[in-house]
Amino acid sequence: MVPLSAYVILSALIFFIGVVGVVTRRSIIVILLSIELMLNAVNINFVAFAHHLESITGQVFVFFTLTVAAAEVAVGLALLIAIYRNRRTVNVEELDLMKW
Amino acid sequence: MLTYLLIPLMPFAGFLIAGLFQRWMRGKTHWVCVPLVFASLALSLKVFVDVAAGHTAYFDLYTWIPSGDFTASVGIMVDSLTASMLVLVTLVSSLVHLYTVGYMRGDKGYDRFFAYISLFTFSMLVLVMSNNFLQLFFGWEMVGLCSYLLIVHWYDRPAATAASFKAFIQNRVGDFGFALGVILIWVTVGSVDYQTVFAAIGDHTADTIPFFGTEVRVVTVIALLLFVGAVGKSAQFLLHSWLPDAMEGPTPISALIHAATMVTAGIFMVSRNHPIFNLSDTAMGTVAVVGAFTAFFGATIALTQNDIKKVVAYSTMSQLGYMVMACGLGAYVAGMFHLLTHGVFKALLFLAAGSVIHALSAEQDIRKMGQVKKYMPTTYWTMLWGSLALAGIFPFAGFFSKDEILWQAFASGTFGKFMWLIGVIVAFMTAFYTFRVFFLVFHGADNVEEEVGHHAHESPWVITVPLVTLAVGSLVVGWLGNPMFGPNYVHEFLSPVFTSATSHVPAAGHAAAGLVADAFAAGGMEATGEMAGEMAGAAEGGHSKVLEMFLMLFSLAVAGAGIWLAYQWYYRPSPVPARVAESYKGLHAGSLNKWYWDELYDAVFTRPTLRLADRLWRIADEIVIDKVLVDGVGITTKIGGEILKFFQTGRVQHYAMVMSLGIFFIVGGFFLF
Numbered sequence A: 001m002v003p004l005s006a007y008v009i010l011s012a013l014i015f016f017i018g019v020v021g022v023v024t025r026r027s028i029i030v031i032l033l034s035i036e037l038m039l040n041a042v043n044i045n046f047v048a049f050a051h052h053l054e055s056i057t058g059q060v061f062v063f064f065t066l067t068v069a070a071a072e073v074a075v076g077l078a079l080l081i082a083i084y085r086n087r088r089t090v091n092v093e094e095l096d097l098m099k100w
Numbered sequence B: 001m002l003t004y005l006l007i008p009l010m011p012f013a014g015f016l017i018a019g020l021f022q023r024w025m026r027g028k029t030h031w032v033c034v035p036l037v038f039a040s041l042a043l044s045l046k047v048f049v050d051v052a053a054g055h056t057a058y059f060d061l062y063t064w065i066p067s068g069d070f071t072a073s074v075g076i077m078v079d080s081l082t083a084s085m086l087v088l089v090t091l092v093s094s095l096v097h098l099y100t101v102g103y104m105r106g107d108k109g110y111d112r113f114f115a116y117i118s119l120f121t122f123s124m125l126v127l128v129m130s131n132n133f134l135q136l137f138f139g140w141e142m143v144g145l146c147s148y149l150l151i152v153h154w155y156d157r158p159a160a161t162a163a164s165f166k167a168f169i170q171n172r173v174g175d176f177g178f179a180l181g182v183i184l185i186w187v188t189v190g191s192v193d194y195q196t197v198f199a200a201i202g203d204h205t206a207d208t209i210p211f212f213g214t215e216v217r218v219v220t221v222i223a224l225l226l227f228v229g230a231v232g233k234s235a236q237f238l239l240h241s242w243l244p245d246a247m248e249g250p251t252p253i254s255a256l257i258h259a260a261t262m263v264t265a266g267i268f269m270v271s272r273n274h275p276i277f278n279l280s281d282t283a284m285g286t287v288a289v290v291g292a293f294t295a296f297f298g299a300t301i302a303l304t305q306n307d308i309k310k311v312v313a314y315s316t317m318s319q320l321g322y323m324v325m326a327c328g329l330g331a332y333v334a335g336m337f338h339l340l341t342h343g344v345f346k347a348l349l350f351l352a353a354g355s356v357i358h359a360l361s362a363e364q365d366i367r368k369m370g371q372v373k374k375y376m377p378t379t380y381w382t383m384l385w386g387s388l389a390l391a392g393i394f395p396f397a398g399f400f401s402k403d404e405i406l407w408q409a410f411a412s413g414t415f416g417k418f419m420w421l422i423g424v425i426v427a428f429m430t431a432f433y434t435f436r437v438f439f440l441v442f443h444g445a446d447n448v449e450e451e452v453g454h455h456a457h458e459s460p461w462v463i464t465v466p467l468v469t470l471a472v473g474s475l476v477v478g479w480l481g482n483p484m485f486g487p488n489y490v491h492e493f494l495s496p497v498f499t500s501a502t503s504h505v506p507a508a509g510h511a512a513a514g515l516v517a518d519a520f521a522a523g524g525m526e527a528t529g530e531m532a533g534e535m536a537g538a539a540e541g542g543h544s545k546v547l548e549m550f551l552m553l554f555s556l557a558v559a560g561a562g563i564w565l566a567y568q569w570y571y572r573p574s575p576v577p578a579r580v581a582e583s584y585k586g587l588h589a590g591s592l593n594k595w596y597w598d599e600l601y602d603a604v605f606t607r608p609t610l611r612l613a614d615r616l617w618r619i620a621d622e623i624v625i626d627k628v629l630v631d632g633v634g635i636t637t638k639i640g641g642e643i644l645k646f647f648q649t650g651r652v653q654h655y656a657m658v659m660s661l662g663i664f665f666i667v668g669g670f671f672l673f
Helices: A004-024 A028-052 A057-087 B002-020 B030-052 B080-103 B110-129 B133-151 B158-189 B194-204 B218-233 B242-248 B251-260 B262-272 B281-302 B308-328 B332-359 B377-391 B397-410 B413-442 B450-455 B461-481 B489-498 B510-522 B526-540 B545-571 B576-583 B585-592 B594-647 B652-672
Strands: B057-067 B070-078 B208-211 B214-217
Touching: A004 A028, A004 B652, A028 A057, B002 B030, B002 B070, B002 B080, B002 B110, B030 B080, B030 B110, B057 B133, B070 B080, B070 B110, B070 B133, B080 B110, B080 B251, B080 B262, B080 B332, B080 B461, B080 B489, B110 B133, B110 B251, B110 B262, B133 B158, B133 B218, B133 B242, B133 B251, B133 B262, B158 B194, B158 B218, B158 B242, B194 B218, B208 B218, B214 B218, B218 B262, B218 B281, B242 B251, B242 B308, B251 B262, B251 B308, B251 B332, B262 B308, B262 B332, B281 B308, B281 B413, B281 B585, B281 B594, B308 B332, B308 B397, B308 B413, B332 B377, B332 B397, B332 B461, B332 B489, B377 B397, B377 B413, B377 B461, B377 B545, B397 B413, B397 B461, B397 B545, B413 B545, B461 B489, B545 B576, B576 B585, B585 B594
Parallel strands: none
Antiparallel strands: B057 B070, B208 B214
């Protein structure tokens, strides 16, 4: 069998790749993609534990997070379009109106 | 009982009505205040008669402060001491109330004045009728307050404001000592009620308390602390300089407060507390010395003053010194006798001076008077009688009371004889300066300004009636205490107070003689000390009526000499006084400048205090508190913000980075520890 730790490490790796993407990349679209990566990494974690603990709860929860992810993407893309229409850019480095 | 209560409450009602309804009673408040205080006088006379017949009183009205171990009540004590004071206070107050109607007419603070003098009368009456220390202290403080309020009656005059502060602050210093004394009494005896304290204090005569290393007797400390209060209230040396300045107040209050009543509260208090004082030779000695010195000190200054009221003020200081000296020598009856006669003739002198000032359009400088007799005959005669009484000329009142003090002093051993000598010298000076003023004002060169002279006229009846009444008093009251013809009523009336079971009277002449005996014993001369005691004892035994008569004639001669000298120098214009002043320029200047005592206090107390206040204001308040602490907090916050603002880059990714780092460290830390 595949040990649990493999799945957990996989999940962690994907999660941190997502974090780095969020923090580092300049394009808003890529940031949104990275956020999705993070969410999916968490989903892998839930399923792995669901299998390991032989409880269906983990998989049920995945439904919730997937739904939320979808809704969030919708909102995020809407925001992206609004930003582009106003600022003509999708480069987050140029969105610093809240700077001191 | 109602009678006792009405005596102080009627003037209090006068205060309330005049004070609260000023607006509706503009200029008419005297219709309320004057009758009320005269009614109080009538009741006081009734009480006096009752007490003479033996009906004294001592009871509590209600418990004022029930606080665990400490209880204080409001209560009344009426014995001959109280009764004498009641009559003096209400009599002088009534006459002053009447006088005020004439003197303060047209003054914009007329009604306020009446309210305050009625309040003062109430306070003084509470003081003398009280049966415990706390209530005495209440009256004590209240009269101090009224003194302040009345001195600053003409509040737009800076001199009056300054004088009122000085009076109140010096009084307060005295009050501080007094309060400490009362506290110590409570700590020692457990009560502040007179009867309880006087009965119990004898048991503590040997108790001591530690003081800077040595053990001192509690009764001495208590007596000295109480005396500090008297020093402040009765303008004795060290807390005296407020009294001449208090002349900034209108003359009626100079007569009422600073001659006959408030300033006598100190002597009254010492007399009332004689059981405590009698237990401490040290305290008695101190009291006598301070009194004698003050008598001398005040008289030396009065010699050269040119303001008529200042002369009378210093005279008061000096006479109060006599009374205090008498108390210190154990001659309480003599001291009280002089207090009563002095109250009458000194009030008269002040009121007469006021009459002159009023007639001469507020002129107070005697160098701008002269030949005033032609304008005001009644004032002339009454002031003459008052002056004769003050100088101590037979048959006027001052002769008997001052002589009684001098005789008691002489009969109190060697120490007493020294006090007697000072007293005689002061008597000479008193007669001199009193008549210096009298002759310069009413005789001498006519230096009255023309305009002033045109307006000068005798004062109205509301002023002259009190003058005449007090003048008659100056003649008559002394005879009540005369030692030669018939019974000495004063002695009979007042002695029982001072020779009761709780008076702790030392052996005849012991107090002062004891002091001398101790001094001599320390030097190994026990015999002299005992001799002093014996001599005093013999004198008290009344063997020396002849000596007494001789001394009386001697002091009469001394006073006569003073008047004679004043006559030579001032009855007619003469260059002699000016020449004498030139020859003794230093002494003359010293006397004229009150021996620079105010300058001394200014340098030692006032200016350093003002400097400290200035420092506290400019440095502690404006810089430390306002700038460093308050503004500092603001500035620190602002600078902190200006440093921290650089964290706000506006870039979401940076925020996300910080968040994730934070979470990472927290979770990591959680796992590691």
